[in-house]
Amino acid sequence: MPQRHLSLTRDPRVASERASLEARLSELRGELDLPEGFSPEALAEAESAAVEPPGLDLREIPFTTLDPAGSRDLDQAFHLERAGSGFAVRYAIADVPGFVRPGGAVDAEARRRGQTIYLPDGSIPLHPRTLSEGRASLLAGEDRPALVWTIELDAAGAQTSARVERALVRSREQRDYAGAQAEIDAGRHDEQLELLRVVGELRIGQERARGGASLPMPEEEVVVDPDDGYRIERRSPLPVEEWNAQLSLLTGMAAAGIMLSGGVGILRTMPAPDEASLARFRAEVAEIGSPWAAGVRYGDYLRGVDPAAPRGMEILEAATSLFRGAGYTPFDGAIPELTTQAALAAPYAHVTAPLRRLVDRWGLAICLALCEGDEVPDWVRSSLADLPALMRAAGQRASRAEGAAIDLVEEACAASASRAA
Template sequence: MPQRRSHVAPSAAQSELAAALAELRAEIDAPTQFSPEAIAEAERASAPPPELDLRDVPFATLDPIGSKDLDQAFHLERRGSGFQVRYAIADVPSFVTPGGAVDAEARLRGQTLYLADGSIPLHPRVLSEDRASLLPDVERPALVWTFTLDEAGAVEDFRLERALIRSRAQLDYVAAQRALDRGDDGPLALLPAIGAARQAQEQQRGGASLNLPDEEVVQRPDGHYDIERRHPLPIEDWNAQLSLMTGMAAAELMIDAKVGVLRTMPEPDERAFERFRLQTEALGRPWREGRYGEYLRGLDRSDPMTLPVLEAAASLFRGAGYVTFDGAVPDDIEQAAIAAPYAHATAPLRRLVDRWSLAICLAVSAGGQAPSWARESLTELPELMQQSGQRASRLNADTVNRVEAALLRPLVGQRVEATVIELRGDDRAAVQLADPAVTATAPVPAGTAPGSTVSLTLVRTDVAKGTVEFAA
């Protein structure tokens, strides 16, 4: 898929950038170190052995290259004219003692934070990257979802069990995509068929998964920072469908049990739809008929105008939150983009709420009651996750802004061309530069429409603050 790498900033700007990123890490409003009690508890933590032994099933993991916090492993096989999907999730509930030191630290964090020079994990690394991680060639307890799908990819049946597994391979997206493109046999051979079938199911539901191009700050071997922007590979979309399927199953279990936590999002209102429709017309890729999900799925990812269209579409995917319930299921429980009730239940090493979802689902799937610790703390989850989500968004934006300021430093005083992707008032707009690949806010002439190309002069950059200033 198309990938764009920005320019590399000069050494002086890189030195200033390194200092700015170090200061940003120090300013994060979240703990960056674990207490001695939490580390000691994590080092002692052990999970009771599962009764079910699935070590003979050749599970594999699929993650970004170099990942160590492996939440999911899968096994795919044909079953008659359909498929069987086993999706194993790291058994974090068995390793974390409710009310203990690790639990307390995780609630303070809410999720793993990712920085340009590393991460701040949700759990001590001895758990998240070792003892609870589904690393290859080691035995691990896991919460295994088993799905029976018909030939069209519809779920006929599913179950959740705790089992002992042994992953056989740690795969990364890029190498795995190349293997599929070559037609290699292996653990991923059925993923394109299953992923495509699940995408068709999503389309029938009226869902609209939006995989925006990644904008990732990377540190090169020479220590310099850079920004890479790329469209997700097809294999990432197919893999995401397995996670979505699991999240819908988790939601179904909790709704039936009348206790749990769901990830919700309202349907965009007519004003949002009309604004997006006007933006697509201005970008020369008009959305005139059909559901917006069908329109987004039909975009040509090799088309340079797809990027601004997808970024404009992000305005339709706002308002997501969490709703908890115990005893009565709320009226508004749907995740509009998925077009079904949905729960976060596949990333417990990196996201706090998943531990509650998994613990509740495991208990009710075995015919029992939701754990008392989970029920007692359900109402705390929405605020904890909202705070951590806001923290992660600020951190990501602040990091990208500082790196972009450093990358633009060589262009101060020069004229650059940019595409208007969103108006922000009468005389300002969000603009997209192609090279370096930077999104910024800049003044534009009155009457400028989204999709227009404007000529700007870069006046100044401030790497420490992550700000840039353009003149029309």
């Protein structure tokens, strides 16, 4: 789709405007009371954290990471292969539970932060960078302890088994989305990218069959270019990003199944839209001129919406009313009444981004214990009930910060463009 592209250049005439914007971005951190650095105790603990060596060595498996260009906090690495008529998905996740001592200084700071916040002038990490961008990150060419998921799929992409275990891994290559997509488009991609496409499309088909309903909203982000300064882009995800996301969703659904079978866990839940919300949406899109036909599931209707088409964004913005009430649901013993994430039409848990999101550390520790037949650690059980409030506060803080930063950049870029005209 067309990009909204605003620039604040390095031209000397606007150098002061750029400096003013950067000063305002810095002030924003103080206004929103965002964390500044880590305590000496947390930094020292992160530097010296000792991880128990895994008993399983999977360094012969050529894992690959796929992330935005320039990323250093690499949570996931994948390896895909055909297995009979189906597929074997290996998904290595950074072993944050192994690095972070429960009750320690890093743990306390991570609970206060909740998640990494990404701003135009730099990120505010969940963990000290020596961990999140160093010792725990699945950087290419480095031996790393990881929690490796092995998930088997049948020929249609449906899960047939899943387990997680600690292992030593070594990623072979760090890829970025744009580069991977370019390889695919040019027909120069290797077997891993081809299998990512095949498995990703099969999993999208599985989501459609379940009645899942994704909302293909374009992302608005601030890009910092060394030559052109700041610009704001609105773009839709590349196909390779959607396929890669399906690996994470698959793992999260596998984790939810393990938790529900084990009777302990924390799910990412969202209720299905009620009839009144659906009726309002149906009336809105009819008024827009793109009626939702009777008998068509709302997920199927949304999949047919092109954000770049006239009034396409208007339809998607109206659809946001159908995706409300998402939260975290902990349980220990009795299974909760709501176990599904309505957009996925399946139970789901966050376990694939522990470097950047607090709750994933709990989910991973639970699934590892259940798969190994061990007791779920006391620190996990005693703090499960705290997580929904911690994550809600973190999400609100990140949303305010990222939205305010985009507003500041947009205002500065628009003012610069107006004066240049």
